Amino acid sequence: MNALPHGGLALSDLDEQLLLPGTKGLPLRESLRQGAIGVQGWNVLRADTSFPVAVLKDSALRHNLDWMRRFCERHRVTLAPHGKTTMSPQLFGAQLANGAWGITLATATQVQVAHRFGVRRVLLANQLVAPADIAAVLSLLHEDPDFDCIVLADSPAGAERLAKAVQAQRLARPLPVLVELGLAGKRAGCRTPDAALALARQVAALEGLVLAGFEGYEGLLATEDREADVRAVNAFLEQLVALVRAADGERLFGAAEILLSAGGSSYFDLVARGFAAVDGLSRPVRAVLRSGCYLTSDHGTYLRHTAEIEAREHSQEEGLRPALEVWSMVQSRPEPTLAILTMGKRDASYDADLPVPLATHRPGGEAAAPTPLPPGCAIVKLNDQHAYLRLPEGDPICESLAVGDLVGCGISHPCTTFDKWQLLLAVDDAYTVRYALNTFF
Amino acid sequence: MNALPHGGLALSDLDEQLLLPGTKGLPLRESLRQGAIGVQGWNVLRADTSFPVAVLKDSALRHNLDWMRRFCERHRVTLAPHGKTTMSPQLFGAQLANGAWGITLATATQVQVAHRFGVRRVLLANQLVAPADIAAVLSLLHEDPDFDCIVLADSPAGAERLAKAVQAQRLARPLPVLVELGLAGKRAGCRTPDAALALARQVAALEGLVLAGFEGYEGLLATEDREADVRAVNAFLEQLVALVRAADGERLFGAAEILLSAGGSSYFDLVARGFAAVDGLSRPVRAVLRSGCYLTSDHGTYLRHTAEIEAREHSQEEGLRPALEVWSMVQSRPEPTLAILTMGKRDASYDADLPVPLATHRPGGEAAAPTPLPPGCAIVKLNDQHAYLRLPEGDPICESLAVGDLVGCGISHPCTTFDKWQLLLAVDDAYTVRYALNTFF
Numbered sequence: 001m002n003a004l005p006h007g008g009l010a011l012s013d014l015d016e017q018l019l020l021p022g023t024k025g026l027p028l029r030e031s032l033r034q035g036a037i038g039v040q041g042w043n044v045l046r047a048d049t050s051f052p053v054a055v056l057k058d059s060a061l062r063h064n065l066d067w068m069r070r071f072c073e074r075h076r077v078t079l080a081p082h083g084k085t086t087m088s089p090q091l092f093g094a095q096l097a098n099g100a101w102g103i104t105l106a107t108a109t110q111v112q113v114a115h116r117f118g119v120r121r122v123l124l125a126n127q128l129v130a131p132a133d134i135a136a137v138l139s140l141l142h143e144d145p146d147f148d149c150i151v152l153a154d155s156p157a158g159a160e161r162l163a164k165a166v167q168a169q170r171l172a173r174p175l176p177v178l179v180e181l182g183l184a185g186k187r188a189g190c191r192t193p194d195a196a197l198a199l200a201r202q203v204a205a206l207e208g209l210v211l212a213g214f215e216g217y218e219g220l221l222a223t224e225d226r227e228a229d230v231r232a233v234n235a236f237l238e239q240l241v242a243l244v245r246a247a248d249g250e251r252l253f254g255a256a257e258i259l260l261s262a263g264g265s266s267y268f269d270l271v272a273r274g275f276a277a278v279d280g281l282s283r284p285v286r287a288v289l290r291s292g293c294y295l296t297s298d299h300g301t302y303l304r305h306t307a308e309i310e311a312r313e314h315s316q317e318e319g320l321r322p323a324l325e326v327w328s329m330v331q332s333r334p335e336p337t338l339a340i341l342t343m344g345k346r347d348a349s350y351d352a353d354l355p356v357p358l359a360t361h362r363p364g365g366e367a368a369a370p371t372p373l374p375p376g377c378a379i380v381k382l383n384d385q386h387a388y389l390r391l392p393e394g395d396p397i398c399e400s401l402a403v404g405d406l407v408g409c410g411i412s413h414p415c416t417t418f419d420k421w422q423l424l425l426a427v428d429d430a431y432t433v434r435y436a437l438n439t440f441f
Numbered sequence: 442m443n444a445l446p447h448g449g450l451a452l453s454d455l456d457e458q459l460l461l462p463g464t465k466g467l468p469l470r471e472s473l474r475q476g477a478i479g480v481q482g483w484n485v486l487r488a489d490t491s492f493p494v495a496v497l498k499d500s501a502l503r504h505n506l507d508w509m510r511r512f513c514e515r516h517r518v519t520l521a522p523h524g525k526t527t528m529s530p531q532l533f534g535a536q537l538a539n540g541a542w543g544i545t546l547a548t549a550t551q552v553q554v555a556h557r558f559g560v561r562r563v564l565l566a567n568q569l570v571a572p573a574d575i576a577a578v579l580s581l582l583h584e585d586p587d588f589d590c591i592v593l594a595d596s597p598a599g600a601e602r603l604a605k606a607v608q609a610q611r612l613a614r615p616l617p618v619l620v621e622l623g624l625a626g627k628r629a630g631c632r633t634p635d636a637a638l639a640l641a642r643q644v645a646a647l648e649g650l651v652l653a654g655f656e657g658y659e660g661l662l663a664t665e666d667r668e669a670d671v672r673a674v675n676a677f678l679e680q681l682v683a684l685v686r687a688a689d690g691e692r693l694f695g696a697a698e699i700l701l702s703a704g705g706s707s708y709f710d711l712v713a714r715g716f717a718a719v720d721g722l723s724r725p726v727r728a729v730l731r732s733g734c735y736l737t738s739d740h741g742t743y744l745r746h747t748a749e750i751e752a753r754e755h756s757q758e759e760g761l762r763p764a765l766e767v768w769s770m771v772q773s774r775p776e777p778t779l780a781i782l783t784m785g786k787r788d789a790s791y792d793a794d795l796p797v798p799l800a801t802h803r804p805g806g807e808a809a810a811p812t813p814l815p816p817g818c819a820i821v822k823l824n825d826q827h828a829y830l831r832l833p834e835g836d837p838i839c840e841s842l843a844v845g846d847l848v849g850c851g852i853s854h855p856c857t858t859f860d861k862w863q864l865l866l867a868v869d870d871a872y873t874v875r876y877a878l879n880t881f882f
Contacts (some may be wrong), residue, residue, distance in 0.1 A: 332629035340629045385525060
């Protein structure tokens with residue numbers, strides 16, 4: 001099995017680096033060249049690795065990459081997946097090799113990481129305000145004429161900071177800016193279309209900036225009421241489209257194409273449909289989806305959301321597969337209905353849902369594949385380095401769970417698990433380790 | 442200002458390493474030798490750094506190191522601070538230089554990190570179960586006769602796993618084991634003193650193991666009812682002391698001294714008092730406190746707990762100081778009572794309390810020092826990369842808060858902030874950056 005396609009990124013130095021004993025998840029007693037991980041023959045179910053260990057299922061990653069490429073082709077939308085989810089150059093490369101137009105990021109240091117590995121186009125979907133952070137991005141643009149970075153603005157003060165910095169840097173090209181439309185009571189973004197249009201006029205007029213389009217993040221509208229969410233998301237998308245039309249009517253756009261961007265991982269189908277019909281303007285419109293979590297999905301929030309997307313798409317094909325799991329070992333079995341696992345807040349997400357126990361396996365035992373855990377099993381608490389697995393009474397699988405047994409957990413949501421691991425292991429369907437993936441948080 | 446004392450650890454390679462652009466918190470446009478950070482003259486209040494940035498107040502660290510050294514001397518207890526809090530070799534070195542007897546850790550990979558930097562004695566306050574993890578620790582003991590590591594057991598199955606591994610490794614010295622006493626419904630550990638004593642007999646009898654003492658973690662008893670906590674903790678400590686007396690009566694201990702260990706960061710004063718009177722046994726008893734969070738305290742959970750410790754100690758001197766802050770910038774000011782900050786779940790703890798907004802500062806403005814924020818200010822929500830700062834109406838400081846202003850936040854609790862930063866910056870009282878601290882999670 002080969003590593004994922006690299007999409008033109010410069011990843012070979014990562015394979016050459018020496019991993020030291022103490023790297024979480026790795027069973028190292030001396031240093032090991034990262035590129036040699038795939039020939040060690042380590043198998044997670046045989047308990048060859050250290051535990052806890054974070055694994056990505058290679059087949060699920062490839063399936064999801066292909067799924068999203070075909071989704072975007074079908075809807076004729078552009079993908080700039082949010083790289084802050086994984087911050088993994090190998091996954092950025094695989095996304096670029098599967099049709100991504102660029103990588104979306106959230107901070108200046110994330111942009112520097114992406115640039116270091118050869119990403120050529122970044123949508124920095126955030127306000128850039130600190131002088132050192134503005135300077136970091138502008139210096140990349142200054143020194144590397146083939147590198148593109150688009151940033152957001154949502155206030156006159158913010159736009160002026162950007163313009164002044166561009167002028168001070170004597171950047172040879174204007175900085176492309178998307179005006180952010182926000183939502184009352186929510187995160188950043190202009191609170192009304194009128195305010196957004198006024199800011200667009202200011203951006204268009206400021207020396208050093210060019211109005212590249214409009215942007216919003218509909219993911220903030222997610223509630224427990226899906227029908228209401230769909231109405232609210234569609235209304236928000238209509239506001240964004242109307243803004244693009246109004247700004248084009250005033251000839252405010254300054255680049256060859258107009259960018260119109262939204263799309264977290266819960267409602268990107270609505271975004272694709274909502275942005276499909278924008279034509280008849282002075283220049284082409286590029287609809288840019290930014291979903292990041294499609295790549296791994298999860299066993300919680302996004303599993304639920306992507307099932308709904310597939311239902312709305314009336315798709316007969318298989319949907320996105322959860323790719324990310326954290327495996328740990330039963331370290332203590334102190335009460336009949338309680339197992340303590342070698343995994344904690346340092347290893348798995350706990351912000352959206354607690355980890356979801358999926359399966360158990362006894363290394364060296366008779367079973368060839370992991371045994372699914374029954375529905376009553378739940379992680380009920382995490383400490384920094386421990387998980388509390390509550391077991392239903394009377395279930396034979398649970399009653400036989402013993403010290404040294406493995407437990408595989410799904411997570412929710414991926415962003416807050418990736419950032420707990422500097423190295424994740426890609427496994428085949430038999431949980432044999434095939435290659436490593438780095439993260440840079 | 443010098444870096445912290447190194448306690449004999451091998452830290453110079455860290456000063457020599459090159460930090461690359463993209464390192465969170467650092468305003469780098471080209472690589473920089475880590476040891477040169479202190480001569481850059483960066484000042485956080487002048488917004489010289491990237492934001493967010495995690496800072497440790499050097500004066501608070503030194504004060505807390507000294508406070509705990511004097512506390513342990515006064516109570517005649519030994520300190521093996523929990524290193525999983527910070528996983529920072531520089532802080533391990535400072536703790537060892539300030540009287541720590543060893544470093545407590547939670548996992549085999551953490552032990553490998555500590556050994557790499559020269560820590561000579563580790564209390565692995567956890568059950569070691571995975572074959573690769575047991576092998577990792579035993580191979581350090583095998584190859585480095587001057588390295589000591591004590592581990593826990595709480596089950597016959599766990600003890601047998603350890604003994605078999607020691608025999609297979611042909612370790613020249615027995616592995617010292619502490620039997621863990623637990624608490625009903627809580628984490629690991631034997632559920633009754635009888636079970637713990639039976640396990641102690643087994644450990645004493647197993648080839649390759651030596652019974653080194655008993656251990657418990659009273660921090661799991663913390664509730665909202667302090668008086669009940671104090672009674673429960675004292676009762677638990679009495680059980681541990683009784684276990685030591687019973688095991689000594691049976692001549693089960695096999696090392697030159699008996700270890701008796703407990704002590705998180707909430708009730709370590711009770712532990713010190715509870716373990717003070719254990720004498721008259723067949724060999725000396727060493728009472729080992731394991732508090733990790735004393736080093737930085739915080740602005741939440743541990744600030745409250747340590748104030749109570751100081752009250753119980755009837756101390757007239759200054760208590761532990763919060764040392765860890767995360768500074769970010771106002772990136773959006775979309776509503777009169779809302780500011781959005783460049784800081785999120787990737788940057789600050791959110792498991793015990795949300796971050797606590799302490800002060801604001803306008804870089805280049807008239808104020809020489811940060812302005813305290815009024816009590817009504819609160820971080821009400823974090824996204825992955827954003828914080829929502831809710832502002833009280835009618836407060837002039839809050840009303841004037843603008844895009845580009847800095848906000849400094851305290852955190853609760855330190856363990857889950859340290860693990861979000863591979864590099865933290867130590868600052869003097871004027872927030873000038875003096876040196877860097879690495880973490881290895």
